[in-house]
Amino acid sequence: MSASRVQGIVERAEDLCRDLRLESVRRWKEQNGGLAIGFMPIWAPRELLRAQGCLPVGIMGGGEDVEIIKGDAFYQSYICHLPRSTIELALGGSLDVLDGMIFPAICDVIRNLSGIWKLRFPERLAYYFDSPQDFDPQIGGAFLRRELEEFSHALVQRGARPLETEALRESLAAYNANRARVQALYQLRRDEPWKVPTWELYLLQRAGLVAPVEEHDRMLDEYLAAIRADESRRPLDQARVVLTGSFCEQPPLGLIKTLERAGCYIVDDDFIQVGRWFKNPASLDGDPLDNLVNAFLRDSLESPTRYEEQGNKGEELVRRVADSRAEGVLFCTPSFCDPALLDQPMAVRAIEASGTPWTAFKYAENNGQFQVIREQAGTFADSIKLFSEALSP
Ligand code: SF4
Numbered sequence: 001m002s003a004s005r006v007q008g009i010v011e012r013a014e015d016l017c018r019d020l021r022l023e024s025v026r027r028w029k030e031q032n033g034g035l036a037i038g039f040m041p042i043w044a045p046r047e048l049l050r051a052q053g054c055l056p057v058g059i060m061g062g063g064e065d066v067e068i069i070k071g072d073a074f075y076q077s078y079i080c081h082l083p084r085s086t087i088e089l090a091l092g093g094s095l096d097v098l099d100g101m102i103f104p105a106i107c108d109v110i111r112n113l114s115g116i117w118k119l120r121f122p123e124r125l126a127y128y129f130d131s132p133q134d135f136d137p138q139i140g141g142a143f144l145r146r147e148l149e150e151f152s153h154a155l156v157q158r159g160a161r162p163l164e165t166e167a168l169r170e171s172l173a174a175y176n177a178n179r180a181r182v183q184a185l186y187q188l189r190r191d192e193p194w195k196v197p198t199w200e201l202y203l204l205q206r207a208g209l210v211a212p213v214e215e216h217d218r219m220l221d222e223y224l225a226a227i228r229a230d231e232s233r234r235p236l237d238q239a240r241v242v243l244t245g246s247f248c249e250q251p252p253l254g255l256i257k258t259l260e261r262a263g264c265y266i267v268d269d270d271f272i273q274v275g276r277w278f279k280n281p282a283s284l285d286g287d288p289l290d291n292l293v294n295a296f297l298r299d300s301l302e303s304p305t306r307y308e309e310q311g312n313k314g315e316e317l318v319r320r321v322a323d324s325r326a327e328g329v330l331f332c333t334p335s336f337c338d339p340a341l342l343d344q345p346m347a348v349r350a351i352e353a354s355g356t357p358w359t360a361f362k363y364a365e366n367n368g369q370f371q372v373i374r375e376q377a378g379t380f381a382d383s384i385k386l387f388s389e390a391l392s393p
Contacts (some may be wrong), residue, residue, distance in 0.1 A: 002196075002227070002229040002230035002231075002232075003230050003232050004260055005222070005226040005229075005230075006200070006223065006226045006227055006230055009204075009219060009222050009223045009226060009382065010200050010204070011368055012158065012219065012224075012255060013200075013203040013204050013206065013207035013219065014203050014253075015212050016206065016207040016210050017203055017206035017207060017210060018063075018065060019210065019315050020062060020063075020065060020066065020089060021093075021097075021386040022036075022057065022095065022097045022098070022210065023096065024210055024211065025055060025057055025097050025098070025210060026097045027049075028055050028212065029055070029097065031056070032053075032276075033057070033160060034053040034054050034055060034056040034160070035053070035099040035100065035159060035160050036054065036055045036057050036099055036189070037049055037054050037056060037057065037098065037099060037100045037101070037102060037125070037155070037313070038057045038058075038059045038095060038098040038099055038100070038101040038102070038103060039056060039057070039058055039059065039102040039103075039104065039132060039274075040059055040086070040101070040102065040103050040106075040110050040113070041104070041106065041131075041248040041249075041273075041274070042081075042101045042104060042106055042247055042248060042274055042277070042303060042305060043058060043104055043131065043273070043274055043277050043296075043300070044056060044058075044128075044129065044182055044271050044274065044291065045148055045151070046175060046213075046274070047171040047174075047175050047282075047288075047292055047314060048148060048152060048163065048168065048289075049072070049155070049173070049174050050171040050174065050213065051163055051164070051167040051170070051171040052152065052155050052156070052160040052161050052162070052163055052167075053127065053160055054099075054155060054160050055212060057098060057209065057210055057339065058087075058094065058208075058209030058210065058272070058274060059082065059086060059095070059101070059209075060082070060206070060209065060249075060250050060272075060290050061082035061083075061085040061086050061089075061250070061365050062085030062086065062088055062089050062250055062252075062365070062366075063085070063250065063252060063365050063366065064253075064254070064365060064366045064368065066085045066088050066089060066254040066366070067088075067379065068081075068084050068085060068088050068366075070087065070088060070091050070093075071083070071084030071085055071086075071087040071088035072084055073237070074087050074116055075109075076392065077374070078110055078336055079181050079336055079366040080109060080248075080249050080334045080335060080336045080337050081249060081334065081365050081366060082109075082248065082249035082362075082365060083109050083110070083112075083113045085127040085365065085366070086113065087113070087116065090117070090120070090121065091120070091370045094227075098124070098338065099124065099125060099158060099159075100124055100125025100126065100127060100154075100155075100158060101114075101117055101125070101126050101127070102127050102151075102301065103117070103122070103126065103128045103129065103381065104109075104129045104131060105128065105129060105130045105305075105339040106248065106305040106339065107248075107305065107315070107338055107339050108338070109338075111128065114126055114127075114128040114356065118147065120341055120368050122290045125154060125155075127151055127154060129147065129151060130143075130145075130147055131144060131147070131296065132144050133306070133307040134307075135297045135298070135307075137293075137294065137297060138310070139295060140365070141293050141294070141297055143295070144293045144296060145289060145290070145293050148289060148292065148293070149289075150323060158348070163289075163301050165287070165288060165289075166225070167294070168288040168289060168317050169284055169288040172282045172284060172287075172291060172292065173284055174213050174214070174259055175213060175282070176281035176282055177217065178208070178213050178216060178220075178275070178279075179275065179276060179278060179281070180281070181217060181220040181221065181224070182205065182208070182220065182275045182276055183225075183276060184243070185204070185220065185224065186201075186268070186276070188224070188227075189205060189266075189267060190267050190323075190324045190325070191258060192235075192393065193238070193240065193265035193266070193267055194233050194234060194235045194236060195227050195228075195230070195233050195266070196227060197260055198243075198256055198259075198260060198266040199253060199256045199257045199260065200223075202253070202256055202269075202271050202272070203253070204219065204220060204223060205271060205275050206272060208220075208272070208275050209272065209274070209275075209393060221308070236265075237385065238260075238264060238265040239263055239264055239265065239327050239328055239380070239381035239382075239384040239385055240264075240265050240267045240324065240326045240327050240328075241264045241265065241267065241326055241328045241329060241330050241380075241381070241384075242264055242266075242267065242268040242269070242317070242320055242324060242326045242328075242329050243259070243266045243268070243269040243270070243271075243329075243330045243332050244269070244270055244271065244317055244329060244330070244332070244347065245270070245331050245332050245333030245334075245337075245340045245344065246270060246271055246332050246333065246334070246340075247270040247271075247273050247303055247305075247340070248334065248339070248340070249334035249337060249364070249365050250271060250272075250365055251332060251334075251363045251365065251367075252363070252365060252367055252368070254367075254368070254370055255332075255363055255367065255370055255373065256374060258370040258374045259330065259332075259377050260372075261374070262374045262377040262381060263378055263380035263381030263382060264376070264377055264380075264381050264387075267325070267326050268320050268321075268323075268324040268326065268347050270301075270303070273303065276301060276352075277300055277301055278295045278296075278299045278300065279299050279301065280295075280299050281299075282294075282295040282299075282373065283295075296321055301316075302315075302316035302317070303339075304339035304340050304342070304343040305339050313343055313346035313347060313350070314343075314346050314347040314348075314349060314351065315350060315351025316351050317329070317347050317350060317351060318353075318354045318356075321351070321354065321356055322354075323332060326356070326360070327356075327357070327384045327388060328357045328358060328380060328381075328384050329351050329356055329357070329358040329359075330358070330359060330360075330361075330377065331344055331347070331348070331358060331359070331360035331361070332360075332361060332362075332363065333335075333360070333362055333363075334363060334365070335362045335363065335364050344360070348360075357380070357383070357384060357387075358379045359376060359377070361373050361376055384385070
């Protein structure tokens with residue numbers, strides 16, 4: 001009974017994830033009348049959007065379900081896949097339901113995509129959201145606050161309601177509660193990874209990119225209750241690994257399943273980071289806009305798209321390995337992703353210094369063949385298990 005409940009919830013999440021024409025967003029607009037604003041990975045001020053009556057809609061490219069016909073014409077062959085499929089979706093009308101798009105400042109590709117958007121869809125809001133790389137409240141903080149105020153104003157000009165203090169405070173609380181649920185699931189997977197397969201956790205997170213936050217809360221609560229009651233899931237002799245590098249363009253679902261079937265328990269990852277971006281609840285005291293700014297400055301996850309002092313890159317990855325009691329690291333990165341691949345040597349150096357085994361491979365969101373990765377990940381997992389058994393007293 002519980003197993004079929006789990007299956008039903010995961011299928012609902014997968015339907016939302018594969019709903020490339022955003023029918024659920026269309027329904028939300030019909031019922032609520034607000035603006036739907038898309039955002040590219042990684043971080044966007046969802047709290048502010050919700051406070052102004054907008055639905056934040058995370059766009060993660062077209063994945064494996066979109067055939068690229070026109071999108072290739074916009075990007076060179078040595079650019080990652082995500083912007084091509086996003087353009088393909090937009091030119092095919094799939095994103096017409098969106099009243100605007102946010103392009104966070106994470107890399108040149110996304111910056112260029114924002115320019116293409118402005119040229120191709122001049123009637124829609126295309127906002128290049130320039131988040132700071134200076135984390136001093138007087139400098140980066142003042143900059144981010146002004147950026148948020150300007151963005152809020154741009155939303156009002158498009159028909160959103162003005163930003164009100166209490167609405168933003170309530171929205172911070174709503175996303176705090178949602179992050180707490182996601183973090184609880186991550187913790188449960190760390191503790192009992194056989195209960196929370198990563199491909200299920202991934203789909204639940206994808207659902208949170210399009211569902212209103214309260215609906216996503218209900219889905220997470222139902223899933224948590226169902227898996228706690230499901231006694232059919234038993235531990236297997238798998239290697240515990242941290243997967244890193246997949247923060248923007250997402251791997252195909254089949255790749256995540258392949259890694260798990262190859263003998264890996266993924267006990268931490270960086271998929272869909274927006275759902276966990278703040279490590280702790282944002283403060284609800286005082287001015288909520290300042291609280292949102294401070295959470296971004298002081299409490300964000302480490303990401304290749306955030307500046308770190310020289311020599312610090314990789315430290316958080318080493319901490320995550322220790323916290324999750326992982327036995328190895330999978331560097332699983334999109335092909336041609338500059339932020340991920342330029343960070344990788346520094347992260348590898350930190351991981352090697354900690355004595356943790358690692359392996360690396362690349363993917364594109366539309367890969368359909370996983371045999372080579374299956375063999376590589378399977379050999380990696382086997383060698384971890386063999387060596388840990390050989391070294392244990
Ligand atoms: S996958 Fe990497 S290079 Fe491509 S848009 Fe994302 S961050 Fe930029």
